Amino acid sequence: MSQVLLSRAARLPWQQQLFCANTSQIESRVRLPSVEIKTNPPFDLVVRDHGPAVLRMCSALLGPGHDAQDAWSETFLAALRAYPQLAVGANLQAWLITIAKRKAIDALRTKHPIPVESLPEQEASVDGFDDLELLESLHSLTELQRKVIGYHYLLGFPYADIPAFLGGTATSLRRAAADGIKTLRKELTNSKDLS
Numbered sequence: 001m002s003q004v005l006l007s008r009a010a011r012l013p014w015q016q017q018l019f020c021a022n023t024s025q026i027e028s029r030v031r032l033p034s035v036e037i038k039t040n041p042p043f044d045l046v047v048r049d050h051g052p053a054v055l056r057m058c059s060a061l062l063g064p065g066h067d068a069q070d071a072w073s074e075t076f077l078a079a080l081r082a083y084p085q086l087a088v089g090a091n092l093q094a095w096l097i098t099i100a101k102r103k104a105i106d107a108l109r110t111k112h113p114i115p116v117e118s119l120p121e122q123e124a125s126v127d128g129f130d131d132l133e134l135l136e137s138l139h140s141l142t143e144l145q146r147k148v149i150g151y152h153y154l155l156g157f158p159y160a161d162i163p164a165f166l167g168g169t170a171t172s173l174r175r176a177a178a179d180g181i182k183t184l185r186k187e188l189t190n191s192k193d194l195s
Helices: 002-011 013-019 023-029 043-062 066-085 092-110 131-139 143-154 170-194
Strands: none
Touching (some): 131 170
């Protein structure tokens, strides 16, 4: 009698599930909706993907060298401690740049100059103009122009991401950067012509 039931069950697909001895056969036929759990990427990937931008930010604020590398290390140590509490889907690069900026400021505050009797004389010219001229030209820009140029050209941020740091719109920040670059070119060309 049981063989008759099993042979009939083999012919009827809906009854076949009732007589399966192996539950994996049933589970393979039943489709459950998949639930995707979103998490932040592993921290080593965050370091690999955003490390160069953080180092550029530290180098821009502290100059190239060991101070920038120390600030970079401190940035990622602080980020590692805070990473588990970071909201899923947060802008990781903006978060890391903010930490780097604060670590660089801390490094500048703690840095004490060491007095020396005299400094060695050094030639300070690059491609026909002095760094001092460039620095003076940068100071003639507005603060917004300097920041947008730094974020876009030094750190490599697209204009669409910069409003997260500075506010405003991508269009207005692109315009500020274009005006700043135009002013820099004009001033550096004028100073080159005068010399």
